[in-house]
Amino acid sequence: MPDKTPHDLAEKAAAMREFGRLREAGLPVPAEVRESHLWATNDGYATGPDPGQKIPDFALPDQFGALRSLNDLSGPHGLLLVFHRSADW
Amino acid sequence: MMLEKNGLRIAAVSYDSQEKLAAFAQKHAIGFSLLSDKGSETIRRFGIFNFNMAPDLRSYGVPHPVEFLVAPDGTVVKKYFVPNYQHRVSGSAIALRQFGTVNQDAPAVTLESGALAVQIGFPSAKAYAGQEVAFLARFALQPGWHIYGETVPAGYTPTAISFEGPYVVRQSLELPAAEMLNLPKLRETLPVYSGSFQAIGSLLLKHPLPEGKLVLPGRLCFQLCSDAVCEAPQTMQFELALTLEPFVISERDLNRARASEKKPPRE
Secondary structure: OOOOOHHHHHHHHHHHHHHHHHHHOOOOOOHHHHHHHHHHHHOOOOOOOOOOOEOOOOOEEOOOOOEEOHHHHOEOOEEEEEEOOOOOO | OHHHHOOEEEEEEEOOOHHHHHHHHHHOOOOOEEEEOOOOHHHHHOOOEOOOOOOOOOOOOOEOOEEEEEOOOOEEEEEEEOOOOOOOEOHHHHHHHHHOOOOOOOOEEEEEEOOEEEEEEOOOOEEOOOOEEEEEEEEEEOOOEEEEOOOOOOOOOEOEEEEOOOOEEEEEEEOOOOEEEEEOOOOEEEEEEOOEEEEEEEEEEOOOOOOEEEEEEEEEEEOOEEOOOEOOOEEEEEEEEEEEOOOOOOHHHHHHHHHHOOOOOOO
């Protein structure tokens, strides 16, 4: 389970920043920095509903502002629903 | 798109505002729905909110990078999760696993040795560095012959396909369940494959890699036996090439993304 207490968030943020600093500067990223970045971003990861379970209902605006739900997004055989970080950064 | 040919559609969810998504969709000519989960409420309801991000980071509110293949009634059929958010399972790998679909121009080799023929190929020639790509191996054995599965005693060679070289980070091969063959003379029962069957494998490609042609050397190991004779174990080498496409998001944009984690949120 994800650790929801904030006690190690500063340490994780520091690991993410160090990784980002090296990548931005175009410097080689040492294995231990890569490792701690992976730990910082994935610690206690959760992957949501499992095969066989139902996803929760959702209704979200698309890029045109239209409210979309599974019903009108799905093709005849279903939908690949991809969760990602950001399209902006 | 191979997924659409198979009656699937794609939608992507992020915490970006609708305006940001509209700009991104226009810039990159995105042909599928980009859904705005501003405030990350849906991400939380799916149980994939990333609690590792400090609230003052721009990345606060992002999900763990999960992909769900969902049936029209909302049942999860498959779930894909690669811990590194830059790595995604390829659409062609999903199409291959779910539907056995292979592109017309897909690279493939056929290896033949005596009673065995194996065709190994990728479902699509296109791939991206850092992607998980699937491959398909179709085996055909002449009647009366078999090869071995796992687990066999010492002296027998199980069937295996592996890719070599520095470009593959991780790989696996899913063979079907072997049939148990009883050999009373040898007082052994061994897992074997006979007739025609197929196996699906998976490769996680290294990131970064230069764009263009990527030649992946591989080897097929097996041991052919009939009821009467057992041949020596064999290793056959082969090569398959993929074409690595440029990232839609450039390396510079990726670097900017890392740098932005230092800045407070803009909104």
